[in-house]
Amino acid sequence: MAALSRDTYDGPRGPLSNTEDSDSDIDIGSLLEIDSSKKKGWDDKQKLIKICQKEVGTISSGKRPLNIGIIGLPGCGKSSLLNTIFASFSDDKWKDITATESYGGLGRQISQHFISFKKEKYYFRKGANNEEVDEVLMPTFIRMKAFGDLNDEFTKELLNIIFYGRMQEPGNLSDVLNHYQNYGLNGLKEKYGQGKEYLVIDRVIFVCSGDPITTLPTQLMACVSEAAHGVRSIPIFGVMTNSDKLNGRNNPEVKKRETEFRKHLGISNTRFVRIKNYCEDIDKEMAYMFSVIPQIDVRVLKLMTRVFSNALEVTNPEARLEYPSTDIPGKSVGAKTVPPRPQPAPSEIGFAILLLLITILVLFTAILLHFCMKPVITE
Ligand SMILES: Nc1nc2c(ncn2[C@@H]2O[C@H](COP(=O)(O)OP(=O)(O)OP(=O)(O)O)[C@@H](O)[C@H]2O)c(=O)[nH]1
Numbered sequence: 001m002a003a004l005s006r007d008t009y010d011g012p013r014g015p016l017s018n019t020e021d022s023d024s025d026i027d028i029g030s031l032l033e034i035d036s037s038k039k040k041g042w043d044d045k046q047k048l049i050k051i052c053q054k055e056v057g058t059i060s061s062g063k064r065p066l067n068i069g070i071i072g073l074p075g076c077g078k079s080s081l082l083n084t085i086f087a088s089f090s091d092d093k094w095k096d097i098t099a100t101e102s103y104g105g106l107g108r109q110i111s112q113h114f115i116s117f118k119k120e121k122y123y124f125r126k127g128a129n130n131e132e133v134d135e136v137l138m139p140t141f142i143r144m145k146a147f148g149d150l151n152d153e154f155t156k157e158l159l160n161i162i163f164y165g166r167m168q169e170p171g172n173l174s175d176v177l178n179h180y181q182n183y184g185l186n187g188l189k190e191k192y193g194q195g196k197e198y199l200v201i202d203r204v205i206f207v208c209s210g211d212p213i214t215t216l217p218t219q220l221m222a223c224v225s226e227a228a229h230g231v232r233s234i235p236i237f238g239v240m241t242n243s244d245k246l247n248g249r250n251n252p253e254v255k256k257r258e259t260e261f262r263k264h265l266g267i268s269n270t271r272f273v274r275i276k277n278y279c280e281d282i283d284k285e286m287a288y289m290f291s292v293i294p295q296i297d298v299r300v301l302k303l304m305t306r307v308f309s310n311a312l313e314v315t316n317p318e319a320r321l322e323y324p325s326t327d328i329p330g331k332s333v334g335a336k337t338v339p340p341r342p343q344p345a346p347s348e349i350g351f352a353i354l355l356l357l358i359t360i361l362v363l364f365t366a367i368l369l370h371f372c373m374k375p376v377i378t379e
């Protein structure tokens with residue numbers, strides 16, 4: 001087991017000893033009897049859930065649910081964070097809700113790089129004032145996978161496409177890349193600038209491992225920050241995972257990394273949290289498959305009260321990117337909806353060709369007459 005920090009959860013029966021064989025000793029009976037409500041942090045969890053419910057409100061407000069984008073490098077803990085968030089709204093148990101990869105023929109895995117998790121998938125309780133579950137405006141979370149540490153033209157446009165609701169589901173980012181490689185930036189804008197809006201992003205959570213041995217994705221952070229501060233200004237939050245492996249409070253390396261992380265995202269301490277996710281490292285027995293761990297939930301819920309806050313506004317919520325149809329020298333691209341290129345109507349094309357043919361025929365006849373007919377001179 002990895003070196004554990006002081007606030008590491010010890011499992012339902014206390015810390016595992018070195019000699020304990022965790023695989024063969026699992027006692028399902030005792031795991032099923034675990035009462036999560038007796039665990040430390042339970043009351044705080046309930047209070048924080050109430051705050052979250054009040055922040056999001058109900059459908060009677062006339063608002064739509066928030067759309068929260070989750071982004072970060074591969075393996076940083078995005079799916080684990082989502083499962084942790086979903087467990088934090090459950091009194092029952094952790095579930096692997098994000099394991100949604102679908103499979104094509106011959107067992108080929110189809111990557112869904114852009115996938116949403118709506119309330120129906122994770123929220124099963126009444127509202128703050130006992131409203132029915134379907135009344136509560138719990139947010140939709142959107143996981144964005146397969147981003148590298150890049151701040152290039154393509155990544156910027158891809159983020160614009162997603163943040164401004166131009167990506168349909170299930171979204172495969174390699175399709176977007178192929179289109180970019182074949183038709184360039186304007187081709188991309190033209191294709192994704194049209195169609196109905198879907199899941200316009202209201203908040204972004206940037207996820208990063210807290211482990212100082214991994215590189216901080218400063219390029220992607222800059223790119224996300226720039227895209228989020230476009231014509232709409234979308235609030236950004238930062239989450240550092242793996243806190244169970246690191247002694248974050250006392251480790252200067254970890255503290256330095258956290259400061260850098262916040263600086264690159266341009267966020268204050270109130271928009272940042274260091275967490276440990278529900279994962280095998282925190283409990284080899286995975287007792288959380290039968291219960292929840294309020295101490296983990298509380299850290300995540302504290303952040304959620306801020307993410308869901310109705311005091312937070314997207315600046316210019318109705319503003320949208322427009323795309324230019326052609327590049328105007330000296331003017332930056334990326335700001336107007338691409339109007340479909342004007343195409344002549346089929347009847348207009350036919351008429352133009354006919355006119356051209358008649359002109360050629362007349363010219364040809366004139367030349368023929370000129371050379372073939374000898375002038376008749378009469379004296
Ligand atoms: N110890 C520890 N491990 C974690 C934590 N969060 C995630 N992990 C582990 O890190 C690995 C990657 O986590 P994922 O949640 O799959 O990462 P991801 O960002 O969704 O990865 P992709 O889907 O490939 O982009 C898994 O083995 C997790 O169990 C954490 O807080 N602590």
Ligand SMILES: [Mg+2]
Pocket residue numbers: 078079080
């Ligand atoms: Mg994942």
